[in-house]
């Protein structure tokens with residue numbers, strides 16, 4: 001398991017994402033700040 005830093009593409013806030021697999025595919029994360037879900041792999045900071 002690894003922790004990625006991702007950024008919400010709606011409100012722009014950075015947050016952590018716990019990746020259970022190295023293959024992200026089309027996994028989405030719900031933003032903890034605004035509630036919008038976004039595609040994890042397209043919004044990775046590091």
Ligand SMILES: [Zn+2]
Nearest residue numbers: 008011031034
């Ligand atoms: Zn957001």
